[in-house]
Amino acid sequence: MSVYDFSVKDRKGNEVSLGDYAGKVLLIVNTATGCGFTPHYEPLEAMYREFKEQGFEILDFPCNQFANQAPGSGDEIHEFCTLKFGTEFPQFAKIDVNGESADPLFAYLATEKPFTGFGKGLKNAALKKFADMNNKKYGEKTYIGWNFTKFLVDRNGNVIARFEPTVDMEEVRAAVAAELQKQA
Numbered sequence: 001m002s003v004y005d006f007s008v009k010d011r012k013g014n015e016v017s018l019g020d021y022a023g024k025v026l027l028i029v030n031t032a033t034g035c036g037f038t039p040h041y042e043p044l045e046a047m048y049r050e051f052k053e054q055g056f057e058i059l060d061f062p063c064n065q066f067a068n069q070a071p072g073s074g075d076e077i078h079e080f081c082t083l084k085f086g087t088e089f090p091q092f093a094k095i096d097v098n099g100e101s102a103d104p105l106f107a108y109l110a111t112e113k114p115f116t117g118f119g120k121g122l123k124n125a126a127l128k129k130f131a132d133m134n135n136k137k138y139g140e141k142t143y144i145g146w147n148f149t150k151f152l153v154d155r156n157g158n159v160i161a162r163f164e165p166t167v168d169m170e171e172v173r174a175a176v177a178a179e180l181q182k183q184a
Contacts, residue, residue, distance in 0.1 A: 002157030003028075006105045008061075009093040011074045016092070018105070018157075021057055025179045026153035027172070028059045028109060030097050030144055032069035033080045037148040041085035043169040047176060048089045054180045055155070058089035061106070063097050066147050067134055070094060097149075098138040109151045110143030113162035118145065124166050154179060 003026065004019040027047075032038060048058050062077045064070040070077060074094055081087040097106040118124040118131075127146060135142045148165035152175055160179065163172050 001108070003105070003108075003153050003159065004157040006108065008059075008095075008103070008105055011078055011091055011093055013093060018059075021059075022157065023155050024055045024057050025051075025155055025176065026057050026059055026151075027176060028061070028105070028151045028153060030061050030063045030095075030106065030147060030149055031081075032063060032066060032147040033072065033077055034069040035066065035147040037146070037165040038069075040148045040165070040169060041081060041087055043173065045085055045087050045089065047169075047173050048087075051176060051180055056176060056180060060087070060089060060091040061097070061103070062091070062094040063144075063147065064094060065096055065098055065134075066131075069147060097144040098135060098142050100141060102138075102141060102143055107141075107143050109159055109162075112159035113151060115143075115145050115162075115164070118164050118166045127166065152176065152179060154182070 004022055006018045007015050008018065010016050044058055062070045077094065078091050081091065095103040097103060118128050131145050146165050150163040150172055151159055152161040154160050161175055
């Protein structure tokens with residue numbers, strides 16, 4: 001099984017096979033427009049523009065499961081992202097990433113690369129406490145700790161890395177760049 005075995009819905013509700021992205025390096029992200037990590041859109045878009053021609057795609061999945069930080073409609077979210085951050089990478093339909101209604105893609109991603117923590121430091125400890133309170137309702141089906149969790153997928157559809165929102169975006173960029181240097 002690989003990422004290519006999944007289908008998702010685009011912003012307009014049309015079915016999209018992730019097999020359409022075969023041969024590309026992917027960064028799959030759950031996002032929100034009202035989160036402290038929302039500024040991640042800026043380095044994500046910069047990365048997309050820098051690496052798109054090398055076979056890189058960012059797949060953006062808005063999610064409102066974390067303190068209601070993505071409350072708008074798909075069109076409102078898309079408008080916010082394009083106007084505020086100039087995003088051009090594909091944005092898909094808003095989904096759930098935890099619980100009984102979790103999108104199968106995110107359950108798979110998180111099974112391949114499980115949560116291992118937000119890292120050290122006071123800020124990360126505070127996020128963990130807040131996330132634990134928010135996510136306890138999902139029990140064993142808590143796949144994603146918070147908004148802007150990123151999964152790096154190689155050109156063969158294998159999940160090779162997971163980056164929590166607390167990981168420096170330069171580290172994410174370096175991992176993408178390194179993966180793009182590898183042959184398919």
